[in-house]
Amino acid sequence: MADQSSSNGHYAIEAKNLNVFYGDFHAVKDVNLTVEKNKITALIGPSGCGKSTVLRCFNRMNDLIPVARIQGDVLFHGKNIYDPDVDPVQVRRRIGMVFQKPNPFPKSIYDNVAWGAKINGFKGDLDELVRTSLEGAALWDEVKDKLDANGYSLSGGQQQRLCIARALAVRPDIILMDEPTSALDPIASLRIEELMIQLAEQYTIIVVTHNMQQAARVSDYTAFFTVDEGRTGYLEEFAPTEELFTTPRSRITEDYITGRFG
Amino acid sequence: MTNNSYFPEGSELERFVKRRRQKGVIWRSLFLLATTLGVIILMVLLLSIIDDSLGYAAVQYKIDPHEMVVGFYQDMALNASNARAFDDADELARALGEHPDAVGLLDEATFRAHADDLRAVSIEDGELPGVVVAVSQQNDWLQSVTMQELAPLFTIAETWSDVREGWPETPVHRYLPPAGSPVLTTFIAGVYGDDPAQQPVEALLAMLAQHLSPGALRQFVAEKPLDQRTQEEALGILAERVLEPTVIETWSLSQSILHKDEIEAAMAQTPDAELEFRRWVTWDFITSPQSSKPELAGVRTAIIGSLWVVLITLLFSVPVGIGAAVYLEEYGSGSRLDQFIENNINNLAGVPSIIYGMLGLAVFVRALEPLTSGSMFGLADPTTANGRTILAAGLTLGLLILPIIIINAREAIRAVPRAFREASYGLGATKWQTIWHHVLPNAIPGILTGSILAISRAFGETAPLVVVGASTAIFVDPNGPFSKFTTLPIQIYQWTSRPQAAFQNLAAAAIIVLLALLLALNAVAILLRNKYQRSY
Structure with a gap:
């Protein structure tokens, strides 16, 4: 997509009056969110508040759910990715995703990383790309001698880093992470967190997390979502992380981060 | 009232748990029964198929294969050069005693009666029970022979030197008992064999020529020249056109094992049939085309x-x-x-x-x-x-x-x-x-x-x-x-x-x-x- 100059040019991605419906159910209402380039933005909130739904709106993954319907705009380089002339395939090529449960392909480590580049028409040196991507995901030293091994032969934490390397291999602008450490043990989680901070030097990261300490440790901005009486999710508060955790403006936010509910 | 009073306690609890476990045991045995039943039915099915695919069969041949082979060699021997058939064994023995170039076949009793004039030839690698290969006392070269030498000696050899180097170049005279006599039949079965499957392809083709009608033979030759036929092909065509076996009755494997006496009694009533133990799944069965004759039919x-x-x-x-x-x-x-x-x-x-x-x-x-x-x-x-x-x-x-x-x-x-x-x-x-x-x-x-x-x-x-x-x-x-x-x-x-x-x-x-x-x-x-x- 062409890089259009606009007043929103310094944001990596921006949601404007975003509403999501699953059939008749209003899942998320009126979300307005701006994501800064090369920062980590965390989406937190209780279960069912729609934070994962919002994340999936950023690369049109909700298109895969037949009953999902989206209203409002998601501006990426100033262009609404839900405009009819935008191909979701192009959006996902620029906005990569890492999922809750590590999901490498049942292929070799090498093919896991190289496949995305291949299908996207990569013409350079694949070996080099695989190496830099695995280095970028801090996995190269552990797997460089067994690139032919199946992705599933790795440990859970390694698998998740392989998925990150796989996302890096198509050189995206933004990486969406949907609770990337919830299936991992604390040590593996810590390695992923360190990796996220490293990656933020080059990439914009949006991460959904259940773990408030994780949000506090790694993110620059935090968006707190919660639900109203009709179980519809909405954005309660969005602020720089430090501010949100120390001086929340909203009473509900304060109750949540201090552990009074959620 | 505490919550506990709603639940069974003590001996009541014990009985209750036992009952629940018994229920599980009953269901488990039912499932086991179902599985066993399935396996048994499958076994019965397989057994009944195998039972039918093995067993005795009463086979009747238009021409008995043994008789065919023996008859073929008998004709060959009787029609060989200088061959003479004697109806009377004593006459044969007397003639043989006077002729040093002759070789003859005798039963043991006749040989002993003429032992003064005759000498028995020893067979190096076998024996022919009841048959003596004899020569005149004047014969000074034929001391012993091998089975392999006996074969040409009584059929195709013209002179003695054809059989073994160093024997004289005089023609061989053969003095034979009449066609169909036990001596000749035993000799042929012993030297040439009486099973068609043991015969060389040339002999089989000759037998075919002997028994097929000229028209059928021409047709057979037109398909493929005789000298290119294999032994297997010759046997196949012999079975189909000459021997024409017919299975008149069959018995399953279980009958064959358990009621052998009944089968033999049934066989006694049909003396011209032979009892053979058959494996119905044979390589021939798999490789033969369909036929209206069960003996020849394949899949x-x-x-x-x-x-x-x-x-x-x-x-x-x-x-x-x-x-x-x-x-x-x-x-x-x-x-x-x-x-x-x-x-x-x-x-x-x-x-x-x-x-x-x-x-x-x-x-x-x-x-x-x-x-x-x-x-x-x-x-x-x-x-x-x-x-x-x-x-x-x-x-x-x-x-x-x-x-x-x-x-x-x-x-x-x-x-x-x-x-x-x-x-x-x-x-x-x-x-x-x-x-x-x-x-x-x-x-x-x-x-x-x-x-x-x-x-x-x-x-x-x-x-x-x-x-x-x-x-x-x-x-x-x-x-x-x-x-x-x-x-x-x-x-x-x-x-x-x-x-x-x-x-x-x-x-x-x-x-x-x-x-x-x-x-x-x-x-x-x-x-x-x-x-x-x-x-x-």
């Missing part, structure tokens, strides 16, 4: 027909079935039309197979005759010239198993974890790339399993093929999709309805072949599936 034509039909079925139904499954699972929008199609496919899987036969008859045999008979391509088989071909049968069976393949392939596609699809889409893959690179490869083991089951069903299907027009008596191997055909189940069906006892055994043998082929097909498919099976 080659049916096996080739079955394989051709299944090949067409496979080529048609597997790609179409997978394609439909991919469409319905991945592209179908759940619209009314899609639901209608889905319901119909599920219903079609339950339609009786004979209905598919009617459909195949109407559509493939009649309406699409130019296609299925091959006349559209100018490939029509002149002996068929209608739509009752392998192609029509294969397509009919293809339709029959298509719903099964679709349903199984859909299950397999649905079982591919969503995570793989999401990961693929997340990297910017298109829908087709996701299906081709991730959904199908991971669904292949399941698709293969479903296809194996479906193909196995097609392999054993009979009813629709009867309707579509499988030939029941066909003696020529099919040579392409436009040939008329028969299949193994059809062949079995036809044989079981024949009156001759031997065909029942052949049907049992054909069932074993069918089962073995099915197992082989399944084994190949399971190997393929395991090769593609992934762990995740």
